[in-house]
Amino acid sequence: MATAKDVAAKMQISVSTVGRALSNDPRISLATRKRVADVASELGYVANRAAQMMRGASSQLVGLLIPDIRNGFYSTAAHALSKCLEAGGYQLMLCETDDDRVVECRHLRELSSASASGVIVVPSAKPMAESVRLLASMRSIQLLRKNASLGEQSFAIDDSRAIHLATQHLLGLGHERIGYIGGSPNLSTGAARLQGFRDALRGTKAARLACEEVGPPSSSEVGRSALRRLLALPAPPTAIVLGSVQITYGVLEEAHESAIAVPRDLSIVGFSDELSFRWWGPGLTTLALPVSELATACGLWFLHQLKTKNPVYAPYSSISAAQLVIRGSTRAMEEVDRSRTSVQRASGGPAARRARKLSP
Incomplete structure (x- = not known):
């Protein structure tokens, strides 16, 4: 060489x-x-980057800590950040934490020892004290989630408003028994989404009939099992709001395998607008999240900080809004009732069955 x-x-x-x-x-x-x-x-x-770093230079690496690369929510953000930082002369190093604070801390140690220029982090629910110290010693920004112990710089989505919007949509369609399935309220995102659901129902009859399923981990299997429990209730919901991408996948899988007629038996509002959601069944009504745009804005802001010799660590927060995309998975209750009546008549309801028994 x-x-x-x-x-x-x-x-x-x-x-x-x-x-x-x-x-x-x-x-x-x-x-x-x-x-x-x-x-x-x-x-x-x-x-020889190692020799340069021994002389006090930072590497051109920027760490990105995310919980799960399989989640389209995070892979989209990682792709946008990679392109943005590459254009600015930096290389993104992807670190998967599985929402384990010990793993999170280990990744931060490695990034610190490699003299990474900075870290973009989707924090775990309760970062270790060492993680807090390490992030304080590097240029860092929180993405999508926010933990008060890690500073006041963040780029996120208005999670509370997003779920509020989805719940209001179902209320406007006349649904009174509305369920919610979401992630852990120990995370800033999970807490905000649950609060948005409750705020939308406050003061309505639906508030007394609502049912909730929340808790870690946020996965497709959690979505499947939570849906089974909600539909097994004596008075099951006629509509549900979902508070995570992985949970949405699980609920759609369970609805398909259990032959639940959507929206006749159940109206569903998903979370995020994955390509497959547009093709699922009647098309999924869902919350479209500007993840790519948000990540790009975060990357540009971070590049500016990296190129500033004496950055100002004043509180900075950027909040982006979600958009409700209405497709075929939600329907007004009066239309649902008419559809159910038509199906009963076509298949021979109780009156028809009695008439057949009396026929010679």
Whole structure:
């Protein structure tokens, strides 16, 4: 592998000049920097980042800590951040925590030891004290979730307003028995979404008839089992609001496998607008979340902070709104009642069955 000495020897200049040129030192002319870069590329020179970091330089790495890369919510954010940071000369390093605060802390230790330029984190419910200290020593920003112990810089979605909007939609359709299935209220997102559901029902008859299923972990299996429990109630809900992407997948799988007629038997409002949700059954009414746009805005803001020699760590919060997309999975109760009556008549309701028994 070629070294800075090899580049210097070929160009007959000093090694220090090569080093300054490759680090874009303004004391070296643009023409010389370009010639050095061309020769370095020709010889296959790769900068020794470890040596540079030993001299006090930061790496061009930015860590991204997310709970689960399989969740489209987070993979979309990771993709947008990667493109944004790459354009700014930084490389994104993806770290999966599984919402385990011990794993989260271990990733932060590694990023700190690698002299990462900064960290973008979707925090766990209760980060360890060491994690708090490590993040305080690096440039960092919270994404999608917010934990007060980690500072006041964050980019998030208005989760409370989003679920409030979904619940109001069902109330407007005449539903009074409305269920909610969501993630852990120990997380800022889970707590805000549950609060949005309760706020929308406050003062209505539906508030007395509502049923809730919340708790970790947020997964498709949690969605499936929660739906089974809600529908087994003596007075099951006629509509449900979902508070996570993975839970939405689970509920849709269970509804399909259990032959639940949507929206005749149950109206559903999902969370996030994955491509498959548009094709599922009658089309899923859901909350479209501006995750890609939010992540890009976060990345641009973070790049500005990285390139500022003396950043100001004043409180900064960006909140984006979700949009309700109405498709075929929700229906007004009066239409549901008419549909059920038509099905009963077509299949031979109680009166028809009695008439058949009396026929000779």
